[in-house]
Every structure is written in structure tokens, then in C-alpha cells.
Amino acid sequence: DAGITQSPRHKVTETGTPVTLRCHQTENHRYMYWYRQDPGHGLRLIHYSYGVKDTDKGEVSDGYSVSRSKTEDFLLTLESATSSQTSVYFCAISGPKGPNSYEQYFGPGTRLTVT
Amino acid sequence: GNSVTQMEGPVTLSEEAFLTINCTYTATGYPSLFWYVQYPGEGLQLLLKATKADDKGSNKGFEATYRKETTSFHLEKGSVQVSDSAVYFCALSGLYSSASKIIFGSGTRLSIRP
Numbered sequence: 001d002a003g004i005t006q007s008p009r010h011k012v013t014e015t016g017t018p019v020t021l022r023c024h025q026t027e028n029h030r031y032m033y034w035y036r037q038d039p040g041h042g043l044r045l046i047h048y049s050y051g052v053k054d055t056d057k058g059e060v061s062d063g064y065s066v067s068r069s070k071t072e073d074f075l076l077t078l079e080s081a082t083s084s085q086t087s088v089y090f091c092a093i094s095g096p097k098g099p100n101s102y103e104q105y106f107g108p109g110t111r112l113t114v115t
Numbered sequence: 116g117n118s119v120t121q122m123e124g125p126v127t128l129s130e131e132a133f134l135t136i137n138c139t140y141t142a143t144g145y146p147s148l149f150w151y152v153q154y155p156g157e158g159l160q161l162l163l164k165a166t167k168a169d170d171k172g173s174n175k176g177f178e179a180t181y182r183k184e185t186t187s188f189h190l191e192k193g194s195v196q197v198s199d200s201a202v203y204f205c206a207l208s209g210l211y212s213s214a215s216k217i218i219f220g221s222g223t224r225l226s227i228r229p
Binding site for chain 2 (some may be wrong): 024033045090103105107108109
């Protein structure tokens, strides 16, 4: 299994509070991704990173920001959480040497509930 | 636009039954195709893949053939087991020059009865 961890694994927070989710990898892969999973929608890409300090938006990026200051860490921040952001969040990585393999490896997920 | 459509679930079968989960795609160019599996409480795992037309991906008794003429990548297994109960996602990638973004179908939940 690819070395990907996510923290926290579960979180309950109140509307309007900031939340940061962390994804950590030990594979030294260049590409990292954040998805959310909701019933009936499959997985939807929030943001992705193609290197340290290089990030771009996915299809559902509104209300989210990301940062990648080190190869191994990719942070997802909800600046002001809303109930519509209640979801399961998955981090993924791709590599080992760039996009050519087109395969992604997923972390175990973070279940976020916004009350 | 580029998309993946897979059969809606849930699909419920008895153990040892034959399984087919349909998947069709819309894409320009020549994407790579994947099936991912998600067991309860876990992240997605790559089950199998095919990178060009007529390729057959296989793993753990599952198979899928990349059919360009019908833009399909149906998942099959000859004899399912209770342990195959999971959600299955069809996906495509390779359409972009950067960051290998993957487009997922909405998933099909499979339940196998003993």
C-alpha cells in the first residue's frame, strides 16, 4: 500500500469555523489531490498540486483553499465551514515520476461533519 | 465534456453468481481506463486498468476490456464472493498534459448474499 495518511480521520465542527485537513505521504510523489465523496456524486476533485507551492483548482473548489510547502504534505482548508461541506474527504497521490502512469493512490479518508 | 457513466446500484447477487457492472465513457483522445474498489470504511483502491484499445485489465478474478468502438469498459467476474461486497468506480484519465486528473463515475454498490 502507498504510504498516505490523513488527519484527523473524523471531525465535527460548527458552521463558520475554520478547519484544516492534512494529507501526508511517504512516497515522494509529485502530484497530490483532494477529493470529496458524497452520495450520488462519486468523487469530485477539489484542488490538486503538481509540486511544492504549485496548486490548481478542481471542479468544486469554492470555499476551499490548499497549500503545499513540502513534497510530503498537502493541506486542505475550509476557511469558514458550511453544512454543505459535510462530506468524506480523500487525499490521493500520483507518481512515481509524474503523470505518465495516470494511477492514483488514495488515503483512508476524513469524515467531516459541519453542524 | 469528458465523463464516465456507470450503472446505478445497488446490485445484489448471490454468492457464485456472474457479475457485470456496465461503464461507458465520453472522451476526446485516448484515455486510460480504470476500475477502483472501495471497501466499507476505506479509501479507493485500484482494481485494474487498461491503457489502450482492446487491452484487458484483470485482477482478483475481475476483468474489463477497453472497447473503443463502443466506448465501454464493463467490469466482469465469473463467480462473486461475499468479500467482493464493495462500491466499484469506473474512471478515466490521461486526457490532460499535466497532473493526470481522473474523472470518476458515480459508483455502483455491490452486495453479495451468502
